[in-house]
Amino acid sequence: MxxxxxxxxxxxxxxxxxxxxxxxxxxxxxxxxxxxxxxxxxxxxxxxxxxxxxxxxxxxxxxxxxxxxxxxxxxxxxxxxxxxxxxxxxxxxxxxxxxxxxxxxxxxxxxxxxxxxxxxxxxxxxxxxxxxxxxNGVFRGLRDRNNWVEMWEDFMDEPLLPFRPKTGQLCSREEVAHLASFFHLPDLATDSDSPFQKGGTSIALKYMHTFFNERSANYNAHISKPLLSRRSCSRLSPYLSWGNLSVRQVWQEAARCIDQNKYKKQMEAFRSRLRWQAHFIQKFEMEDEMEFVSLNKGYRKLKKQTSERYIEAWKNGMTGYPLVDACMRCLKETGYLNFRMRAMVVSFFTHNLWQPWQKATIILSRYFLDFEPGIHFPQIQMQAGETGINMLRMYNPTKNGIAHDPDGIFIKKWVPELAELDTAFVHQPSRMTPMEQQMANFFIGKNYPKPIVNLQETRKHASDILWNMKDENTVIEENFRILQKHTLSNRKKSS
Ligand SMILES: Cc1cc2nc3c(=O)[nH]c(=O)nc-3n(C[C@H](O)[C@H](O)[C@H](O)COP(=O)(O)OP(=O)(O)OC[C@H]3O[C@@H](n4cnc5c(N)ncnc54)[C@H](O)[C@@H]3O)c2cc1C
The missing domain is CATH 3.40.50.620 (HUPs)
Incomplete structure (x- = not known):
């Protein structure tokens, strides 16, 4: 034509x-x-x-x-x-x-x-x-964060944009079918029985409404718990990452709850997470090298020896640390973990197994249904302790298990080898004496792996190195640069 x-x-x-x-x-x-x-x-x-x-x-x-x-x-x-x-x-x-x-x-x-x-x-x-x-309020070409919070809030408070095509304005199904005849078309069939959250705005709205109407009641109390968070957190992350909902839709819905005094404290906490969402993506937008190297140049000289054995054990939930293993197996199977458990598995990988954070990125991005590059890379670096500006946090998986899964229900579900053990041993099966193992017909090294590393020694090793690096000139200079560029002007910080 x-x-x-x-x-x-x-x-x-x-x-x-x-x-x-x-x-x-x-x-x-x-x-x-x-x-x-x-x-x-x-x-x-x-x-x-x-x-x-x-x-x-x-x-x-x-x-x-x-x-x-x-x-x-x-x-x-x-x-x-x-x-x-x-x-x-x-x-x-x-x-x-x-x-x-x-x-x-x-x-x-x-x-x-x-x-x-x-x-x-x-x-x-x-x-x-x-x-x-x-x-979603992430701005291109910014040199610093002066006025960023105001710009983001203005964006979030604007009215939602309606979908109102004029009659006949959209290409008709026949016209689309005609175009389609020139292409290779993908097979759109999916497994309806899969354990993952299903995609689409219709189901996203259901998640949103059940969260705002009932599930958020225990948001703050359950947010760190690997099992209970699965119901009490919004579970909106895949819908935001793939854009089935706009952040603005969710932000304004949460504002309505606050205005109605409904779950006010929970909603405030929830809205601060939505700010983090944008904050991290904005950071990545301004620092795209973070996909490959540490944001703080001072940490780029840190060389860690890769161990395929450690990486495989971690990836498949076979480290001998029950909470780590339960989290990794659950993530592999369902595509979801709450924030604290994500932070804990990355901390274990980068601190206790002393593996380069880069090696975790692809394994986790493939597992996380909500993979969002703008959150993913900055969060992994932060949990690895390689930003210089954030507090160094090393999560003890055993203590976290006892605190957040006291009866071991989550662990037993995902590490069924431990299901028959007394709760006292579920968090530390390696503490069982040979006699106790005999009585339980459960043998460390046979039914479940020996701990892959010593927690205390590896923690000390990582912490000595990382704390010392904090005082190095390049790390300090970089801290200054990062803070200048990314600190929010009104101090609503989440860096
Ligand atoms: C190592 C690591 C990697 C991560 N990778 C991703 C990722 O690829 N995609 C992703 O969406 N989230 C990621 N997160 C952030 C967070 O863990 C998830 O957003 C959250 O667990 C999703 O569950 P939810 O929707 O029920 O969260 P809610 O607690 O209900 O939070 C609501 C929304 O706020 C945002 N949010 C919550 N926590 C954070 C956070 N700490 N940082 C930034 N935004 C947040 C998410 O969009 C989330 O859907 C990562 C965290 C860590 C520690």
Missing amino acids: NIKNKIEINVVLFKRDLRLQDNEAIYNALSTGRKTLFLYVFEDMLLNDPHYSERHWNFIKESLIDLNHSLIAFNSEVLIVQSNINRTLQIIQETYKIACVYSHQETGIKVTYDRDKVLKRFLLNNMIQWEENVN
Whole structure:
């Protein structure tokens, strides 16, 4: 078809914003009045990226199916293809003239940053505009955090953006089907019996409403408990990470609870977590090297010897430390752990096993259903004690088990080898005497691993090195630089 006869359209390129309501990319595209196509590309380069695993792709598929379900009312659907973005747009251009691509600014890993550079060139060469919008109050191009809190709060307090396409404005299902015939289409089937949280705005709203209406009652009391947190925390993280909900939607819902005096203390604590969400992503946006190296340059000289044996044992929950093992097995199986247990397993990996934090990033990103690069890398570095500006925290897994899973219910569920032991031994089975092992017909080294390292010795080793490094010149200079750049002007700190 001659370019002059082609219909002009907008393309909304979904990234981690798989929702219709309060989606600025969609809102801006529809505001032009132009015909609009919704597009999701399962990009080969990301499908092959080791940070991602099947659980993420399934969550995205479920989210897209849910989107398409909502779009039936508008006789439209998302064009879902497996390809690369430039190639996809090129093929769409054979049918339509793309006037503008709308998408969120992505605070992603290096491969998505590189892809965006290539996409930018392609759009420029093809005279297609690209309108990127701010994502969840994370701002591009900031040099420091002066006024950041105010900017973020203003963003969060703005009215939600409605989804109101004009009749016939969205590409129809027939038009999308026609385009789809030119592509390789991914299989969208997923296992409905999988143990992971299911993707999609419909289910995200259920999680949100049950949290605000009842589950949050024990938010503060249960937040550190590996078992109880699974119900009392919001469990909204995958829905925020993949954008089934906007942070603003959740923030404003929490504000309504506070106004109604409902679970006020819990809501204040919950809202501070939402601030952290943005704070960490903003930090990563401004320090993208954090994917590979320590933010504080003083720690980059720290060389730790990699042990595949330690890494495998940790990854598979076979360290001989029951709480670590229960957490890792549970995470592998369900994709979720509460904050404290995430911090504890990273502390064990980087301090007790003395492994480089970089080795934990891919293992955990593949396990966490809510993998969000902007939180993930800064949090892992912080828990590894390599930021210089944060308090060095080393979590003792045995003490944490006794404090937060006193009856060992979580441990017994995930480490069934320990299920028949007296509670007294569940947290430290290695303390059983040979006679006690005989009586329980349970043998350390046979039924369950011996502790892989000595907790006290390894803790001392790590703490001596890391505390000494805190006084080194580069670490101190870097602390100054980091604080200058990332400290919030009104001291609502969460760095
Ligand atoms: C090593 C490590 C890696 C992590 N990686 C991720 C990740 O990839 N993706 C992710 O979403 N969270 C990550 N977190 C943060 C946190 O553990 C999870 O957000 C939280 O446990 C999710 O459960 P929830 O939604 O029930 O949390 P809630 O307690 O209900 O919190 C509500 C929301 O606030 C945000 N939030 C909560 N805690 C934090 C925090 N400490 N830092 C930043 N944001 C927070 C999340 O968006 C969360 O959904 C990581 C934490 C650690 C220690």
